[in-house]
Amino acid sequence: MIVAEQKPLAEIAGMIGDCRKVLFAGCAGCVTVCLSGGEKETEVMATALRMKRQLEGNPLETVTYTATRQCDPEYVDAMADVVKGVDAVVSLACGVGPQYLAARYPDLWVIPAQNTTFAGGSKEHGVWEEFCGLCGQCVLHLTGGICPVIRCSKSILNGPCGGSQYGKCEIGKDVECAWHLIYERLKRLDRLDLMRQYREPKDWSKARDGGPRKVTREDVMIG
Amino acid sequence: MEQILENGRFAVTAEIGPPKHADAEKVVHHAQLLKGYVDATNITDCQTAVVRMSSIGTGVHVLGAGVEPIVQMTCRDRNRIAIQSDLLAAWSLGMRNVLCLSGDHQKFGNHPTARNVYDVDSMQLIHLVRRMRDEKLFFCGEEIKGAEPRFFVGAVANPFADPFEWRVDRLEKKIDAGAEFIQTQCIYDMERFERFMEMVRERGLDKRAHILAGVTPLKSWKAAKYLQTSVSGMIVPDSIVERLKGAEDGKAEGVNICIEQIKHIKEKIPGVHGVHIMAIAWEEVVPDIVQRAGLYPRPQA
Amino acid sequence: MEEFEPKIVAFCCHFCAYSAADLAGSMRLQYAPNIRIVEMPCSGTIDHRVLLKALEDGADGVFVAGCMEGDCHFLKGNYRAKRRVSHVKDLLRAIGLEPERLEMYNLSAAMGPRFAEIANEMTARVKGLGPSPFRKQTGGDA
Known part of the structure; x- marks a missing residue:
C-alpha cells in the first residue's frame, strides 16, 4: 500500500486560513489501511479544525466525505455534489488524490x-515500513525477496558496502542493512552464487528518472 | 567579460563543446581560433546528456590557450555536494564565470538509462552560488572558512518556450535570485524575441542584468528543419528554412543570416548587451561572423 | 453571579469504573454531581471522534475510566484507551483547547471511594479551568 502521514494540524489550518467552508475528503484505499486518511481520520481532522476555528472566533463549516478511491475517475466524478459551494477541499488521500480532484474540478x-x-x-499495528522503490524493474528474484533498491540506503546492486556492520546500515x-539480510537469506537458501554475480548498472529510465510513467493495457480497455 | 559588460560594451561570447574523449588537442585548437574574437566562451557541461570532458577540465585547457571560459554547470548530474566541490575546484583553477542551468534530460543523451539528480534546480543554483560569493556560505549555510569562489554568475532564458508570458517572469525570478548575465536560447523568430525584450525593458530587467542574445549559424536547410521539428523549445520560422533551401551555398547563407541577425539585434533591439554565438560543432566559423558583424577587434577589458 | 458548575462526561468501563460508580452510590458516598456517566463495554472501545465531539458539543471536561493496568477484561483495552486519550490531548493542544479538560483514569470495580475522589478531582480541575469555550450559550442543563 501507499503509506502517508498526516501533515501537522497547524500546517493544514494555515492552508485553509481564508476558507469558510471546506470539504475534507478521505479515501477508502491505502490511507484507510494505514490509518491516516480514512473515514475516521477525516472526521477527526474536520472536527479538530472546526474546533480550532471556533476557538479563534472564525468559524469553519466542514463537510466530510470518503471516496472509495481518489485515484479512479469514477469515484472522483461522484464527488461533484459534495465539492459544490466549498472554498477548498482538503484531501486526505495520498498525493494522487489532490491531483485527481484538481484535474476533475x-x-x-x-x-x-x-x-x-x-x-x-505494516510491521505491526501502528508501524509501517518501506518495501518497494517503484523502480520499474524488479530484482527481487536475484536478492532473495529483499529489495536493495529501496531498503539499501545507497540502492547498491552489488552489496553490502563497507558501512555494513552487525547487520546494520551505516546511516x-x-x-537494517538490506544486503546483510539478502546475504543471510541467500546463504540459507544456498543461493549465494546470485550474490557473487556482477550486477550491471540498472536501467533507471524505467524508474522516475525516465520521466513520468504510464502503464497501458489494451486487453482491459473498454470501448 | 564581466569588465566589458560592466563598461557597457557590446559583448561577444561563443561556445566550445568539449571532446568525447580524453584528448584536449582540438579544444585548445578551437580556443586558439577564437582568441581575440570573443570575450569569453561557454564550455558546455555534457550537453544533450552525452558524456564529454568535464566543463571545468576543458575550461582549464581553454584558459591555457588564452580564452576566458564560462563554465556551464547543470543540475542533472551532480547533487549539491558535488556542485559545490566542483565550484571550489573551478575557482581555484582560474575559472571566473559560471552559467547555471538545469541541463538536458539524460533521455536525449548516450546514457538514457542513467539516474538523474536535479537535487537543486537552476534557480536555486543561481541563488546559492551568489550566496557562496556574497555571504561566504556553503549551500547548507555553513561558513566557508578561507577563500570563497567569487564567480560572475550567469543564467539562461528561453523566449521561445511556453508559456510565453511566463518567460519574462522566470527571467525576473532568475535575476532576483542573483543572475548577473543572461544568455538566451538561439533566436530565429526575431519578432517574438523583440516582443520578449519589450517586456524585459518594461520591467527594467535589462538594467539589472546583462542580456546576451543567442544566435546559431545554420549549416543547411535540413539543420533548420531539424531544429524546427525535433528540438523542444525552439522556434524556426519557415522563411529561414526556405531561404536556406533556395541558397546555392547553404553554409554561406547560414552565416549570412547569422550576421544579419547580430546586426539587427545590436542596432535595433535596445537592452541587449551582447551576443552569444553558439556555432555547434562549427567553432571555426565564429571569427568570420564576428568580423563581418562589425564586432572585431574586441575591446580590451 | 451563579457559581460555574461544569458538565463532565465520564466514559466508564462496564467492568470497573461503572461498577465502582455504582458502588459509590450504594455506599452513599457524596461526590460532585457534575458527572454524566456513559457506560462502555470496555474503555478500549473509546474513539477519538467521540472524545472530540463531546468537547465540541460543550462538555467542560471529559474523562475515560478503565480498569487497572494489567487487569483489563479484554486484556489490553485500557492501554489502547490511554494512547487514544493521549493523542486527543495532543490534538487539543494543537487546536488551542486546554488538554487538561480530558483525562484517563484507572480503577477497579471495588474502588467506589476512588471513583468519588476522581469525580471530585476532575470537577475541581475543570472548575479551575472555567467554562468550556464550546459551552452552549443558551444555558440550561444538558
Whole structure:
C-alpha cells in the first residue's frame, strides 16, 4: 500500500486560513489501511479544525466525505455534489488524490492533508515500513525477496558496502542493512552464487528518472 | 567579460563543446581560433546528456590557450555536494564565470538509462552560488572558512518556450535570485524575441542584468528543419528554412543570416548587451561572423 | 453571579469504573454531581471522534475510566484507551483547547471511594479551568 502521514494540524489550518467552508475528503484505499486518511481520520481532522476555528472566533463549516478511491475517475466524478459551494477541499488521500480532484474540478482549490511517504506495509499495528522503490524493474528474484533498491540506503546492486556492520546500515543503528539480510537469506537458501554475480548498472529510465510513467493495457480497455 | 559588460560594451561570447574523449588537442585548437574574437566562451557541461570532458577540465585547457571560459554547470548530474566541490575546484583553477542551468534530460543523451539528480534546480543554483560569493556560505549555510569562489554568475532564458508570458517572469525570478548575465536560447523568430525584450525593458530587467542574445549559424536547410521539428523549445520560422533551401551555398547563407541577425539585434533591439554565438560543432566559423558583424577587434577589458 | 458548575462526561468501563460508580452510590458516598456517566463495554472501545465531539458539543471536561493496568477484561483495552486519550490531548493542544479538560483514569470495580475522589478531582480541575469555550450559550442543563 501507499503509506502517508498526516501533515501537522497547524500546517493544514494555515492552508485553509481564508476558507469558510471546506470539504475534507478521505479515501477508502491505502490511507484507510494505514490509518491516516480514512473515514475516521477525516472526521477527526474536520472536527479538530472546526474546533480550532471556533476557538479563534472564525468559524469553519466542514463537510466530510470518503471516496472509495481518489485515484479512479469514477469515484472522483461522484464527488461533484459534495465539492459544490466549498472554498477548498482538503484531501486526505495520498498525493494522487489532490491531483485527481484538481484535474476533475478545474475551479476547485485543493489542499493536501498528507505527506505521501512510501510504498510499504505494516510491521505491526501502528508501524509501517518501506518495501518497494517503484523502480520499474524488479530484482527481487536475484536478492532473495529483499529489495536493495529501496531498503539499501545507497540502492547498491552489488552489496553490502563497507558501512555494513552487525547487520546494520551505516546511516543508523535502527536501520537494517538490506544486503546483510539478502546475504543471510541467500546463504540459507544456498543461493549465494546470485550474490557473487556482477550486477550491471540498472536501467533507471524505467524508474522516475525516465520521466513520468504510464502503464497501458489494451486487453482491459473498454470501448 | 564581466569588465566589458560592466563598461557597457557590446559583448561577444561563443561556445566550445568539449571532446568525447580524453584528448584536449582540438579544444585548445578551437580556443586558439577564437582568441581575440570573443570575450569569453561557454564550455558546455555534457550537453544533450552525452558524456564529454568535464566543463571545468576543458575550461582549464581553454584558459591555457588564452580564452576566458564560462563554465556551464547543470543540475542533472551532480547533487549539491558535488556542485559545490566542483565550484571550489573551478575557482581555484582560474575559472571566473559560471552559467547555471538545469541541463538536458539524460533521455536525449548516450546514457538514457542513467539516474538523474536535479537535487537543486537552476534557480536555486543561481541563488546559492551568489550566496557562496556574497555571504561566504556553503549551500547548507555553513561558513566557508578561507577563500570563497567569487564567480560572475550567469543564467539562461528561453523566449521561445511556453508559456510565453511566463518567460519574462522566470527571467525576473532568475535575476532576483542573483543572475548577473543572461544568455538566451538561439533566436530565429526575431519578432517574438523583440516582443520578449519589450517586456524585459518594461520591467527594467535589462538594467539589472546583462542580456546576451543567442544566435546559431545554420549549416543547411535540413539543420533548420531539424531544429524546427525535433528540438523542444525552439522556434524556426519557415522563411529561414526556405531561404536556406533556395541558397546555392547553404553554409554561406547560414552565416549570412547569422550576421544579419547580430546586426539587427545590436542596432535595433535596445537592452541587449551582447551576443552569444553558439556555432555547434562549427567553432571555426565564429571569427568570420564576428568580423563581418562589425564586432572585431574586441575591446580590451 | 451563579457559581460555574461544569458538565463532565465520564466514559466508564462496564467492568470497573461503572461498577465502582455504582458502588459509590450504594455506599452513599457524596461526590460532585457534575458527572454524566456513559457506560462502555470496555474503555478500549473509546474513539477519538467521540472524545472530540463531546468537547465540541460543550462538555467542560471529559474523562475515560478503565480498569487497572494489567487487569483489563479484554486484556489490553485500557492501554489502547490511554494512547487514544493521549493523542486527543495532543490534538487539543494543537487546536488551542486546554488538554487538561480530558483525562484517563484507572480503577477497579471495588474502588467506589476512588471513583468519588476522581469525580471530585476532575470537577475541581475543570472548575479551575472555567467554562468550556464550546459551552452552549443558551444555558440550561444538558
